Each structure stands twice: as C-alpha cells, then as structure tokens.
Amino acid sequence: MTLLLKQLFAFLKLLNSDQGTNQIAAGLAFGIILGFSPFLSLQTFIALILIFFFRVQMGAAFLSGFFFKFIAYITDPLSDRIGRLVLENENLRGLFISLNNMPLVPMTRFNNSIVMGSGIIGLALVMPLFFLFKVLVFQYRQQFVSRFQSTKFWKLFTATSFYKWYAKYNELYG
Amino acid sequence: MDLTKPNSAAPASPTAKKKKSQGPIRFEAVVPFGIVVALIIVYFTLFFDRHLKNSFEWLGYLAMGSEVNVAQLHTSFLNGTFRMQGLEITNAEKPTHDSLKIGDIRFGFLWDALLRAKFVVEEIAVEQIEIDTPRKSPGKVKPPDPPPVKSTQPSQLEIEATKLKNQALKKTERELQGNVFGDLARFLNSGGQGPSLEGLTQNLASQKKLKEIEGSIQEKQKKWQDLVSKLPQAPEIQALGNQLSQIKTSGFNSPQDLQSSVQQFESLIKKSEEKINLVKSTSGQMQTDAQGIDAEFKNIDQIIKKDIADLESKFSLPKIDAKSITKSLFMPYLDPYLSKINHYKALLDKYIPPNAKTSKEKGSNPDEEFKPHPRAKGITYEFSRPNSYPIFWIKKISITSQSKGQPQTGDLAGLITNITSNQALIKKPTEAQFTGGFPNLNLEGLFGKIVIDNTASDSLVDFQFKVGSYLLNSKELVNSPDVKLGFQKAKGDFSIRGNLKSLSQINYSLVNNIKNIDYIVESSNSTVKDILVGVFHGIPVVLLEAYGEGTLPDFNLNITSNLGPEIQKGFEKQLQKRINEAKERIQKLVRDSIGKERAKVEAEINSAKTQAEAEIKKVQDQLQAQKSQGEDKINQAKKDAENQAKKALGEDAQKKIDDLKKKLGF
Numbered sequence: 001m002t003l004l005l006k007q008l009f010a011f012l013k014l015l016n017s018d019q020g021t022n023q024i025a026a027g028l029a030f031g032i033i034l035g036f037s038p039f040l041s042l043q044t045f046i047a048l049i050l051i052f053f054f055r056v057q058m059g060a061a062f063l064s065g066f067f068f069k070f071i072a073y074i075t076d077p078l079s080d081r082i083g084r085l086v087l088e089n090e091n092l093r094g095l096f097i098s099l100n101n102m103p104l105v106p107m108t109r110f111n112n113s114i115v116m117g118s119g120i121i122g123l124a125l126v127m128p129l130f131f132l133f134k135v136l137v138f139q140y141r142q143q144f145v146s147r148f149q150s151t152k153f154w155k156l157f158t159a160t161s162f163y164k165w166y167a168k169y170n171e172l173y174g
Numbered sequence: 175m176d177l178t179k180p181n182s183a184a185p186a187s188p189t190a191k192k193k194k195s196q197g198p199i200r201f202e203a204v205v206p207f208g209i210v211v212a213l214i215i216v217y218f219t220l221f222f223d224r225h226l227k228n229s230f231e232w233l234g235y236l237a238m239g240s241e242v243n244v245a246q247l248h249t250s251f252l253n254g255t256f257r258m259q260g261l262e263i264t265n266a267e268k269p270t271h272d273s274l275k276i277g278d279i280r281f282g283f284l285w286d287a288l289l290r291a292k293f294v295v296e297e298i299a300v301e302q303i304e305i306d307t308p309r310k311s312p313g314k315v316k317p318p319d320p321p322p323v324k325s326t327q328p329s330q331l332e333i334e335a336t337k338l339k340n341q342a343l344k345k346t347e348r349e350l351q352g353n354v355f356g357d358l359a360r361f362l363n364s365g366g367q368g369p370s371l372e373g374l375t376q377n378l379a380s381q382k383k384l385k386e387i388e389g390s391i392q393e394k395q396k397k398w399q400d401l402v403s404k405l406p407q408a409p410e411i412q413a414l415g416n417q418l419s420q421i422k423t424s425g426f427n428s429p430q431d432l433q434s435s436v437q438q439f440e441s442l443i444k445k446s447e448e449k450i451n452l453v454k455s456t457s458g459q460m461q462t463d464a465q466g467i468d469a470e471f472k473n474i475d476q477i478i479k480k481d482i483a484d485l486e487s488k489f490s491l492p493k494i495d496a497k498s499i500t501k502s503l504f505m506p507y508l509d510p511y512l513s514k515i516n517h518y519k520a521l522l523d524k525y526i527p528p529n530a531k532t533s534k535e536k537g538s539n540p541d542e543e544f545k546p547h548p549r550a551k552g553i554t555y556e557f558s559r560p561n562s563y564p565i566f567w568i569k570k571i572s573i574t575s576q577s578k579g580q581p582q583t584g585d586l587a588g589l590i591t592n593i594t595s596n597q598a599l600i601k602k603p604t605e606a607q608f609t610g611g612f613p614n615l616n617l618e619g620l621f622g623k624i625v626i627d628n629t630a631s632d633s634l635v636d637f638q639f640k641v642g643s644y645l646l647n648s649k650e651l652v653n654s655p656d657v658k659l660g661f662q663k664a665k666g667d668f669s670i671r672g673n674l675k676s677l678s679q680i681n682y683s684l685v686n687n688i689k690n691i692d693y694i695v696e697s698s699n700s701t702v703k704d705i706l707v708g709v710f711h712g713i714p715v716v717l718l719e720a721y722g723e724g725t726l727p728d729f730n731l732n733i734t735s736n737l738g739p740e741i742q743k744g745f746e747k748q749l750q751k752r753i754n755e756a757k758e759r760i761q762k763l764v765r766d767s768i769g770k771e772r773a774k775v776e777a778e779i780n781s782a783k784t785q786a787e788a789e790i791k792k793v794q795d796q797l798q799a800q801k802s803q804g805e806d807k808i809n810q811a812k813k814d815a816e817n818q819a820k821k822a823l824g825e826d827a828q829k830k831i832d833d834l835k836k837k838l839g840f
Contacts, residue, residue: 052207055200080552087555100557106291114552 011059025133027057031064036122042107079117240264241313264313277302298571439808446801500738564596586610603627616645635674662692686718709744
C-alpha cells in the first residue's frame with residue numbers, strides 16, 4: 001500500500017513538473033491493458049513486467065488501470081459481442097485451435113468472449129490513447145499549471161519558509 | 175513550470191545537481207524485481223504447502239459436512255509433484271471415527287499440459303485405505319445449512335410444519351411396518367374375536383352420505399313441486415279448448431273469412447306449442463336433477479366398501495400376505511443403507527452442474543472440437559482437436575492397500591481411469607474398479623465397478639458392487655411390544671447393480687443372501703412364537719431381493735424375500751379362517767346397518783321421480799291433445815272451403831255448357 005501511495009504521489013509530482021510527458025502518457029495508456037484484461041492472465045503479467053522494466057510512470061499506469069477497470073465493466077456486453085464474433089468466425093477456427101494448443105498462449109484466456117473482446121478494444125485504443133494523453137498532459141501544464149504559478153496565492157506560498165524548507169528537502173532527497 | 179521546484183523568486187541552491195538523463199529501460203528495477211521473485215520462491219518453499227493443506231481441510235469440511243484432516247502435504251513446482259499423507263474424513267454420524275482414512279496420495283502433473291493451462295496427471299497412487307477407524311479426538315461436524323429464504327419459497331413456519339408432518343408420517347409408517355406381526359399377536363390374543371362391534375357403526379361415512387342424499391331428495395322434491403306448479407293448469411288448458419271450439423270451421427262466405435279462421439287457429443297452436451316447450455324444459459331440468467341423485471346414490475357402494483376397510487383396520491385384522499410381511503421385516507434392515515444413499519445423493523445434487531443433469535441441452539452429437547460453455551461472464555470456447563489435452567484429465571489412479579494385520583485396514587486394489595473434463599475429446603469413459611476386503615472386519619470379496627460414460631448424448635452411469643461375505647451381529651428386523659425378530663448372528667453376501675441415465679433415470683437391483691443364521695424370535699403370544707420358530711427353523715438361507723426404478727430423487731423400492739411367503743404359509747394355516755370370519759362379521763354389520771337406510775332412500779328417489787314424471791306427462795298429453803285438435807280443425811276447415819269452391823266452380827261450368835248446347839241447337 002505504501003509503495004502504491006508513493007507511486008501515486010510520484011505521478012502527481014511528475015504531472016506537475018515539466019518532465020516525463022511520455023512516461024505519463026505511456027503509463028496512462030498501459031492502464032487500458034491492465035483495466036481491460038483479467039487480473040489472473042498472461043497479458044496482465046506481461047503488462048506489469050513492461051511497466052516495471054521500462055520507464056513508464058507506474059502510478060499513472062495503476063491509477064489508469066483502476067479507472068479503466070470500471071470502464072471495462074460497463075463495456076462488458078460490447079466486449080462479449082465482439083469476442084463472440086471473433087471466436088465464432090469459421091475462418092479463424094484453425095488459428096484458435098493452434099493457439100489453444102500452443103504453450104503459454106491459453107494462459108491469456110483468449111477463448112473467453114469477454115477477454116477476447118476487451119483485449120481487442122484495449123489493443124486498438126492503446127496507441128491513440130498514448131497520443132491523446134500526451135496532448136492532454138501538455139495542455140494541462142500549459143493551461144493550468146502555468147496559470148496557477150502566476151497567481152498571488154502561489155507566489156505568497158513560495159515565499160514562506162515552509163515551502164523553502166520543502167524545496168530544499170526535495171532538491172536533496174526528492 | 176515545475177511546481178516542485180522553487181520558482182525564479184526562490185534562491186538557487188548551490189548544491190543543486192543536474193540530473194542525468196535516463197534511458198527507456200529502468201535498470202534500477204532489477205533489484206526490486208529480484209527481491210519480489212525471491213519472496214515468491216520463499217513463500218512457495220516455506221508456506222504454500224501449509225496454506226494448501228489448510229485450504230484442503232477447510233474446503234473438505236465445507237464439502238463433506240464433517241472435519242477433514244491432512245497430516246502432511248508436499249508439493250514441488252519444479253518437479254510437478256503433489257503428495258498428501260494421512261487424509262482423514264470424519265464420519266458425520268459417528269464423529270469419534272473416520273469414515274475414510276487414506277495413508278498416501280501422490281501424483282505428478284505434466285508440465286507440457288500445464289504450460290497450455292491444462293491439468294493432466296498420468297497416474298495418481300492411493301495407498302493405505304482404512305475405514306471406520308477411531309480418531310485421536312472426535313471430529314467436528316458441520317451443522318445443517320439453514321434453508322434458503324426466498325419470497326417465492328414457503329415460509330419458515332411452513333417448512334417446519336412440513337418437516338414435522340414428514341417426521342410424523344415417517345414415524346407412523348415405521349410403526350405400521352412392525353404392526354404386521356403386532357397385529358397377528360393381538361389378533362391371536364383376542365381369540366380372533368376382535369373388539370366389540372357396538373358403537374362402531376355410529377359414524378359410518380356411508381350413513382352420513384345416505385342422510386345427505388335424503389336431504390337432497392327432499393330439496394329436489396320441493397323444487398320439482400315449484401316447477402310443476404308453474405306448468406299450465408287444467409283450467410288454462412280447458413280455456414284453450416274453448417277458444418278452439420268457438421272458431422268458425424265451415425260455411426265460409428269468402429276466402430277472407432277462411433283466412434281469418436286459419437289465423438285464429440295458428441295463433442292458438444302457437445300458444446299450445448309455447449306451453450308444451452315450457453313443460454319440456456321443466457322435464458329436462460327434473461331429469462338432470464334425477465341423474466345427479468342417481469350418481470350420488472351409485473357412489474354409496476364405494477363408500478360402503480371404504481367403511482368396511484376402515485372397520486377392518488380398527489379391528490387390526492392382520493394382513494397375511496408375503497409382500498407386507500417382507501416389507502415389514504426388511505425395511506428397518508435396509509433403512510441405514512437407504513439413508514446412506516440419500517446422503518450421497520444429496521451431495522451429488524449439491525455439486526453436480528445443473529446442465530449435466532439433462533442430456534438434451536448438450537445436443538445429439540457433442541462436438542469435440544468446438545464446445546462453448548455458458549459462463550457467468552461471457553462464453554468460454556474450448557478449441558480442441560483430436561489427441562489434444564482436455565482442460566482436466568487424470569489418466570489413472572491406482573489404489574493399493576495392504577492390511578498388514580492392522581484391524582481397520584483393508585487389502586484393496588483398484589484402478590480408476592480417465593477422469594476428465596471432456597470425455598468426448600479423449601473418446602474414453604471414466605472407469606473405476608476395485609477388489610479386495612477387510613479381513614479383520616469380516617468383510618471379504620469386495621468388488622466394485624463403475625463406468626461413467628459421457629461420450630454419447632445421454633450420459634450413462636453403470637454401477638456394480640459386491641460383498642462376497644460379511645458378518646451380521648445382533649441385527650434386529652422387528653422390535654415391537656408384541657414381537658421381536660432378528661438375526662443374532664449370521665453371514666451374508668450382497669450385490670447391487672444398476673444404471674443411471676442422464677443422471678436422473680435410475681434402475682437397480684439388489685440381492686442379499688443371509689445364511690448360517692441364529693435367529694432372534696420373541697413374542698408375547700406363545701402361538702405367534704411357536705409359528706415363527708417353526709417357520710424360521712425351516713429357513714436356513716434368507717434371500718432378499720430388492721429392485722426399483724424411477725426418476726431421481728423419487729425411485730421406488732420393491733422387496734421380495736423367501737421369508738415372506740414362508741411366514742405367510744405358517745400363519746395362514748392358523749389364522750386365515752378366523753380372519754375371514756371376522757371380515758364377514760364386519761361386512762354383515764355394515765350391510766345390516768346401511769341396508770335398510772339404503773332401500774328407504776332408493777324408494778324415496780323412485781317415488782319422487784315417478785310422481786313428478788306423471789304430473790308432467792299428464793300436462794304434456796293434455797296440451798298435445800289440444801294442439802292436435804286445433805291442427806285437425808284447421809285442416810278440416812281448409813278442406814271444406816276447398817270443396818265448397820270446387821262445387822261452386824262446377825255448377826257455374828255446367829250452366830255455361832248447357833247455354834252453349836242450346837245455342838248450337840242440340
């Protein structure tokens with residue numbers, strides 16, 4: 001829990017900084033894979049490994065995954081329909097039989113209509129979402145953070161000794 | 175723009191270091207990842223087995239309804255092995271003992287299948303099986319589940335009431351089962367005379383029914399009188415006759431005169447017809463009523479028969495038929511086995527998937543390659559191909575157990591093959607077979623075979639179970655205040671075979687031979703005792719056969735035994751004549767008390783019917799006569815008018831002919 005909170009604070013800190021736009025956007029985009037996949041599945045495990053070993057903002061990924069879990073729950077009927085269409089397709093039957101008898105692949109649970117449908121939706125949206133989140137983060141920083149910094153409240157706050165102490169601490173250990 | 179950094183107004187720190195730009199790979203994550211992996215390995219090495227053991231015990235307790243213990247459990251992820259030692263399942267009915275104890279269960283699963291998310295086991299070894307072994311401490315028994323509360327379900331009160339009712343019925347049934355011999359003893363004690371007949375005929379149902387019919391006849395008679403009074407009376411009919419006689423029937427001056435008479439006649443005939451119809455409808459109503467009374471009266475014979483049967487039961491007249499005797503003797507003997515069957519049937523009902531119970535849902539040809547299973551979330555498709563692994567498959571379970579002189583251990587050898595989630599894919603049914611015995615428990619020649627075939631559209635379970643020899647000690651068959659029957663000591667053999675189609679249609683037969691019997695025969699009546707001792711003395715082997723069929727959970731049980739007919743013969747000689755005499759007395763009593771009443775009611779019915787029918791016939795005849803008279807008169811008037819017209823026409827023509835003759839000079 002502490003680790004998770006630390007990641008969330010790191011995400012907020014990074015979001016309000018002028019760095020790591022790609023990391024945040026990638027993290028938020030990875031969230032759709034986490035949210036749209038069953039927790040106990042190979043693809044979730046792979047997504048977690050990627051998030052862990054690549055410089056993807058973990059807090060953003062987990063927060064986004066949590067959010068997309070709800071979206072996935074709402075879109076389950078749509079996912080089910082897409083999954084059925086794909087899994088019942090006669091032309092793909094041979095491919096699915098081969099996949100089902102290959103090592104590891106059945107662990108993705110691709111043969112479930114909802115898993116297949118939500119997987120397709122997630123994969124289709126991951127790249128557009130990456131670019132969308134990138135634009136949104138940029139806009140957030142432009143529109144909100146810079147305006148907030150120019151307010152009198154912020155200027156007054158940065159002049160306090162508490163803030164100076166925090167800024168020093170952050171510089172040394174942050 | 176960075177909120178976490180001091181803004182331009184803040185003093186710059188002299189110690190501020192420029193951070194190194196970082197690449198896309200998070201190398202610093204290797205160490206934490208390693209720690210996580212190490213922790214997982216530590217968990218699986220040190221704690222997983224203990225947690226799995228606890229899970230088995232907890233789930234076993236929930237599933238079996240009694241404490242389940244596992245002495246040791248060891249798994250190896252890398253070797254793909256599992257070993258469970260000292261599995262004990264507490265006997266829910268006798269918590270001081272285990273119903274089953276298995277020394278060792280071990281198997282290895284195929285990594286090849288596990289990588290494909292399938293669980294395949296080549297062989298499971300099950301060793302050291304013990305039954306009914308005493309436990310170190312009594313096991314915990316799960317209290318029964320509370321019944322589900324749903325709005326559509328009966329209330330708790332209703333459930334309790336039904337339960338109590340069923341218990342009472344069961345108790346009565348049991349009591350009645352022992353009563354065949356009790357009845358015989360009581361009958362003999364009373365010298366075949368039975369209780370006093372006085373007062374028994376006061377509340378006969380047939381008598382009450384006759385009184386009801388009598389009341390009903392009186393009501394109908396009143397109704398019929400009302401109906402008859404509404405019919406046309408004699409003056410009314412006479413008036414019709416008078417009107418008819420006043421109509422002109424001859425001497426018509428013109429066709430209009432005739433037409434007027436005809437109209438008057440027709441009007442009168444119409445009135446007569448209306449009255450006749452009224453009489454007919456009244457007659458119809460009365461006939462319907464009379465038929466109702468007749469039907470009720472015919473029913474009285476059935477009620478009299480029932481009265482006779484009730485009186486016979488009050489007299490406790492014993493039934494000396496082999497079937498009742500056999501049932502009375504062996505139901506208590508079979509009860510423990512039946513309750514065990516019911517216990518396992520309840521477990522089966524609880525855990526078997528609902529759609530497995532009906533074959534129709536599966537379709538006529540199960541497709542081994544493409545098999546969707548409806549799930550709570552989406553549909554899971556099984557993309558299989560010949561020779562691929564099903565999701566779950568235990569190829570072989572070998573059971574071996576040697577007694578080695580231990581009292582509760584048995585010599586058992588068995589083999590279970592092909593327990594799988596998809597029989598159609600592997601094209602093999604699940605088969606289980608075992609042989610052996612528990613010599614120290616005097617249980618020998620055990621043989622069991624079960625074949626569960628789900629490869630066809632209708633699942634078929636064939637079962638067969640044999641016990642070559644077992645010992646019976648102090649087994650009571652009947653224990654009533656009047657008679658006590660049983661086996662002090664005996665040896666038996668037992669076999670049952672049958673099948674279960676679509677997990678609902680059951681068909682079975684059971685054979686039980688009991689020999690080397692030392693009987694327990696006691697009775698409060700010396701004649702009964704003498705008869706029973708005499709009968710049992712001549713029966714060295716008791717043969718019990720039971721068979722039945724039906725749809726689960728309801729199936730019938732028919733029992734036959736050589737003991738029943740032998741006891742029947744023994745008692746028949748002594749008692750049948752006396753029983754028949756008692757029956758005749760009862761029948762005579764009922765007929766005498768009902769006979770007069772019956773005749774009286776019958777006479778009343780006939781008299782009422784005759785009287786009403788005569789009244790109606792009289793009125794109907796009178797009206798019919800008036801109507802016929804009217805019709806005759808109208809016909810006569812028409813004829814007269816016709817003749818008169820013809821005559822007038824004839825005279826006129828003759829005159830014209832004569833004139834013509836004169837003119838012509840003839």
